Amino acid sequence: MVEYRIDRHSGVATYVQIVQQTKQALRMGLLRPGDRLPTAREVVEATAINPNTVLKAYRELEREGLVEARRGLGTFVRRSLGAATADAALRAELETWTDRAREAGLDREDVAALFTAVLDQRFAVPDAHAAEPGTRVTADGTRRDTEHTQHTQHTQHTANSQGDPS
Amino acid sequence: MTDTALRAEALGKRFGRRGRWALRECGFRLPAGRVCAVVGPNGAGKSTLLALAAGLLPPTEGRLTVLGTSPAQARPRVGFVAQDKPLHPQLTVAETLRMGADLNPGRWDAAVAERVVAGGALDPEARVRTLSGGQRTRVALALALGKRPELLLLDEPMADLDPLARHELMGTLMADAAQHGTTIAMSSHVVAELEDSCDHLLLVGDGRVRLAGDIDDLRSAHRRITAEADADLGPHTVVESRTTGRQLTALIRPAGPLAGDWRTSVPSLEELVLAHLRSPGAPGLATAEAAESTGTTEAVTEESAA
Numbered sequence: 001m002v003e004y005r006i007d008r009h010s011g012v013a014t015y016v017q018i019v020q021q022t023k024q025a026l027r028m029g030l031l032r033p034g035d036r037l038p039t040a041r042e043v044v045e046a047t048a049i050n051p052n053t054v055l056k057a058y059r060e061l062e063r064e065g066l067v068e069a070r071r072g073l074g075t076f077v078r079r080s081l082g083a084a085t086a087d088a089a090l091r092a093e094l095e096t097w098t099d100r101a102r103e104a105g106l107d108r109e110d111v112a113a114l115f116t117a118v119l120d121q122r123f124a125v126p127d128a129h130a131a132e133p134g135t136r137v138t139a140d141g142t143r144r145d146t147e148h149t150q151h152t153q154h155t156q157h158t159a160n161s162q163g164d165p166s
Numbered sequence: 167m168t169d170t171a172l173r174a175e176a177l178g179k180r181f182g183r184r185g186r187w188a189l190r191e192c193g194f195r196l197p198a199g200r201v202c203a204v205v206g207p208n209g210a211g212k213s214t215l216l217a218l219a220a221g222l223l224p225p226t227e228g229r230l231t232v233l234g235t236s237p238a239q240a241r242p243r244v245g246f247v248a249q250d251k252p253l254h255p256q257l258t259v260a261e262t263l264r265m266g267a268d269l270n271p272g273r274w275d276a277a278v279a280e281r282v283v284a285g286g287a288l289d290p291e292a293r294v295r296t297l298s299g300g301q302r303t304r305v306a307l308a309l310a311l312g313k314r315p316e317l318l319l320l321d322e323p324m325a326d327l328d329p330l331a332r333h334e335l336m337g338t339l340m341a342d343a344a345q346h347g348t349t350i351a352m353s354s355h356v357v358a359e360l361e362d363s364c365d366h367l368l369l370v371g372d373g374r375v376r377l378a379g380d381i382d383d384l385r386s387a388h389r390r391i392t393a394e395a396d397a398d399l400g401p402h403t404v405v406e407s408r409t410t411g412r413q414l415t416a417l418i419r420p421a422g423p424l425a426g427d428w429r430t431s432v433p434s435l436e437e438l439v440l441a442h443l444r445s446p447g448a449p450g451l452a453t454a455e456a457a458e459s460t461g462t463t464e465a466v467t468e469e470s471a472a
Binding site: 006008014039040041044045046047048049050051052053054 | 201333334336337338339340341343344345358361362363364365
């Protein structure tokens with residue numbers, strides 16, 4: 001089980017923080033396929049954030065194929081992230097590159113700025129609020145349906161765990 | 167159960183025959199299941215609005231529908247915690263909760279109420295008059311949540327609480343909303359306090375509704391722009407603009423494509439609220455789902471939101 005830490009001054013949208021922390025836990029092996037994510041109720045009780053924010057993050061993870069919502073049971077991890085062998089090779093390359101940057105006289109901040117600039121250039125920056133603004137206004141019906149499913153799921157989940165002797 | 171928790175139509179409230187209008191021509195809709203921040207400066211009309219919704223004040227003009235019916239009829243299904251947290255000072259905490267059970271037959275959830283009180287390590291035998299402000303808030307919230315309301319109205323609920331209790335009680339409220347789909351409307355003049363917990367905004371200023379709608383929708387209907395001082399803001403609605411030297415910064419509601427050489431960003435909730443409060447003349451905005459027969463407020467369409 002993961003525990004989310006929300007930093008309200010990070011400038012990163014809250015739901016994105018949940019997505020990122022879940023992915024981090026997948027990369028580090030803290031979450032593995034088959035593990036259950038905490039329910040929306042559990043997350044909001046601990047963090048005091050809005051329940052819809054958690055559901056939005058879980059939908060995003062589901063869209064990326066990392067987790068799946070199982071009716072009446074909860075949200076479960078489908079696959080982990082980052083193959084260890086590829087990671088090691090990439091890490092070695094990055095270490096070599098970082099050493100070269102240092103020898104070239106760049107300090108820590110220069111390197112971080114350079115790396116971030118290339119990251120931003122190569123990967124689209126997720127802009128939570130610019131995405132599909134047109135559908136947002138009208139998408140209310142769909143979203144509420146999802147919420148209801150999630151509520152039902154939670155209730156059923158509670159019932160299941162009470163009835164389960166294990 | 168209706169999909170609308172609160173609906174106001176041309177709602178107005180004046181205190182005394184020649185008194186000042188605390189609210190005037192308010193029109194909005196709060197969909198059920200939302201957690202709504204009722205925000206505005208002191209004296210804007212937030213408390214009046216919540217008291218009208220709780221059925222404690224009659225409107226002077228217009229109409230307010232609560233959970234599909236009149237405020238008076240909806241009262242058994244509505245929890246209300248007023249700003250001064252009125253409780254009987256001579257009752258003990260345990261007696262207060264027993265009173266809650268007696269006053270709400272068939273609805274009372276003793277476990278929920280006791281859990282809220284237990285979180286504060288309150289002595290059940292302590293009399294209410296001996297409690298601190300924060301402890302009284304906790305007892306008042308326990309009464310309101312124990313009632314299992316469909317709509318919870320909270321007027322400045324967190325003002326008396328220390329940061330730890332504030333976080334814990336906000337978590338309790340959010341858990342209730344997640345589990346039961348409770349609609350919550352809570353007021354505060356501190357926007358940052360509500361930003362993470364609320365998904366809907368009602369900005370009240372000078373007795374009128376200035377902004378109403380889903381917070382993400384409202385934010386994405388606006389842009390903060392930085393441009394050259396002589397930039398033509400053209401067809402866009404300008405909420406606020408300022409020129410410093412060669413630079414123009416503005417908060418606008420785009421009504422079409424934006425010039426390519428402007429730097430633009432989506433404003434934070436706080437920026438949005440402050441810009442509207444600094445510019446009392448700027449037109450209001452209600453998103454499509456939050457609009458209700460409005461006079462001064464323009465309804466957002468898909469095009470202008472995009």
